[in-house]
Amino acid sequence: SILRHCSVRYSACPFAAAHTSSLSPQYYTPWPPPSPFYMLFFRQLGALVWKNWIVLSQHWFLNLLRCLVLPIGFGVFLATAQLFLIKPDNLGIGPPGPIHSLAEQFQSEYHFYWVDSTNGSATPAPRDIMDRVSLHFSPSQKAALKQLESEEAVTAACEQNFNGYSDCWTAIIFNDIDGFSGVNYTIRADAGLRYINVEKHTSDYEVIVLPVQWALDSAIISLQTNQYPATPQEAPFTGQTNEEQARDIREAYIGGIQALFVLVFFIAFLGVPYHLPGSFMGERASLTTAHMQQMGVLDSARIISWQLSISLAYLPAYILMGIIWKTYVFTHTSTGLLIIVNILTCFSLASWSMLVAAPFGKSPQLAAIASTFLAILLAIMALVVK
Numbered sequence: 078s079i080l081r082h083c084s085v086r087y088s089a090c091p092f093a094a095a096h097t098s099s100l101s102p103q104y105y106t107p108w109p110p111p112s113p114f115y116m117l118f119f120r121q122l123g124a125l126v127w128k129n130w131i132v133l134s135q136h137w138f139l140n141l142l143r144c145l146v147l148p149i150g151f152g153v154f155l156a157t158a159q160l161f162l163i164k165p166d167n168l169g170i171g172p173p174g175p176i177h178s179l180a181e182q183f184q185s186e187y188h189f190y191w192v193d194s195t196n197g198s199a200t201p202a203p204r205d206i207m208d209r210v211s212l213h214f215s216p217s218q219k220a221a222l223k224q225l226e227s228e229e230a231v232t233a234a235c236e237q238n239f240n241g242y243s244d245c246w247t248a249i250i251f252n253d254i255d256g257f258s259g260v261n262y263t264i265r266a267d268a269g270l271r272y273i274n275v276e277k278h279t280s281d282y283e284v285i286v287l288p289v290q291w292a293l294d295s296a297i298i299s300l301q302t303n304q305y306p307a308t309p310q311e312a313p314f315t316g317q318t319n320e321e322q323a324r325d326i327r328e329a330y331i332g333g334i335q336a337l338f339v340l341v342f343f344i345a346f347l348g349v350p351y352h353l354p355g356s357f358m359g360e361r362a363s364l365t366t367a368h369m370q371q372m373g374v375l376d377s378a379r380i381i382s383w384q385l386s387i388s389l390a391y392l393p394a395y396i397l398m399g400i401i402w403k404t405y406v407f408t409h410t411s412t413g414l415l416i417i418v419n420i421l422t423c424f425s426l427a428s429w430s431m432l433v434a435a436p437f438g439k440s441p442q443l444a445a446i447a448s449t450f451l452a453i454l455l456a457i458m459a460l461v462v463k
Contacts, residue, residue, distance in 0.1 A: 118378050125374070125382035132356070133390060143348055144390040151345050152398035155338075156405035159330035164272060168319050171275025173312040179210070179288040185217035187246040190225050190234060199254035201300045206251075206260075209296035221246075231265060241269025247289050260297050264289055275313040287311065327406065334406075343456045345398065346419075350426045350452050353387040354434030355445035361438045380431065388427045395419040426452065 133140045183189065193203040204224075211222050225231055228250050235245035245267070253261040270281035291308070299305045334342065360366050360383075369379060399415035407415060430448040437444035 118375055121375055121378040122382055122385075125378055126386050129356075129382055129386035133386070140390065143352065145394045148345060148348055148391065148394035149397050149401075152394070152401050155342055155345065156401050158338075159326055159406070163326055165319075165326070166271075166273040166315075166322060167276050168273060168315040168317050168322055169275055170315075171278065171313040173310045174278050175308045176291045176311050177278070177284060177288045178213075178308075179292040180213040180215075180218070182284050182288050183214070183218055183221075183246055185215065185221045187221065188234065188244055189218075189222045189246045189248075190231055191222070191249040192225050192228050192231060192251065194228060194250055194252050195254050199251075201254070201260075201297065203251040203254070205300060206293065206296050207249075209299060210292045235265070235267075237267055237269070241271075242267050247285060249289070249293065260293075262293060264293075273313070273315060275315065278311075278313065280313060283311070283313065327408065331406065337460075340453075340456055340460060344453075346395070346422050346426055347449055347452060349387060349391055349423055350430035350433075350448040351445045352391075353383065353427055354430050354437070354448045355441045356387065357383045357431060357441075358434050358437055358444040359441040362441055384424075384427045384431060388423050391423055392420065395423050 191203065191207055195203060207222070207224075211219055214222065225234060225248075231245075231248045231250070235243040235248060237243045248265040250263045250265065251260070252263060253259070255261075264286060266286050270285060273280045273282075295306055295308075330338075357380075366379065370376070396416050396419065399419045400412060403410060403412045403415050430452070433448045433451055434444035437447060
């Protein structure tokens, strides 16, 4: 073993020469012969990867959390985020059912306004109609029912927010009354009343608008005939199915990904550029790198071992993310293509982060922060200048 590390000439290793004086220096060959470079490289690479995995296993819970659980959880969040801002409707053809009673549906914390825009001499009078509408109201509901002076006052009293909702239940404007033969009225409701559920009859129009309309019609009929008509049945249906709705939501979400959400998807891969520079530079800061270099460890094997160790730790999560995104978002894209894109993104970020972290040999935390920050910055620049 001593001869293996000595020069061919005896003067380079006197101790070896003392034991091999009978050998001719011109024909000396070390034994066993030195391994080829590629054999030495792969042997060191395997040992270093195993060493890195031992280091990761010392904090197995933390690494399991950040290498597997958190990326998969964030991937599931991105796959289902398309439903967070949109309340899916229940579309199709619903069973018939009676129109809801206004007294049962009207919530007294909302305002209920009505306006008399007739000449004041109409029969039946709008006030008589509203008195009949509120006949079965509770005291709190009657207190919420108020008359406004004009139709313009409704807009000011029922100011809507960005979602199209206001503090008003509805507003009724009596435009013209020509006896019992013609009562012209308008029901004004919030623009945000878009939810539909044909199965449970809980659509916004079935809960708010239809009860108001039927209460008005039944009040007008009862004033004319002195008896209340039977509540009619209503059968909700839509021209769109739930499958078509899910497709439209998904396609709109994909459009948002191209415009802005791609940055959020990119964040799912930032575990590698944060984890790898910190571990790699931490080894240099603790002088372990210098010690391994003195022992003859190849720099190429040492660098690639860290890249493979951290990348392989995150690889199962990124493969599962590709499968999840295929199922819920990119349904018409090949599963293999999504997995390959995720794997290439993982390895490219690993190589790039090691390059960025090279100047921060004495500060592992700064290396991790700089690599992550520059990755986000370049992703934003790419999105802006695309």
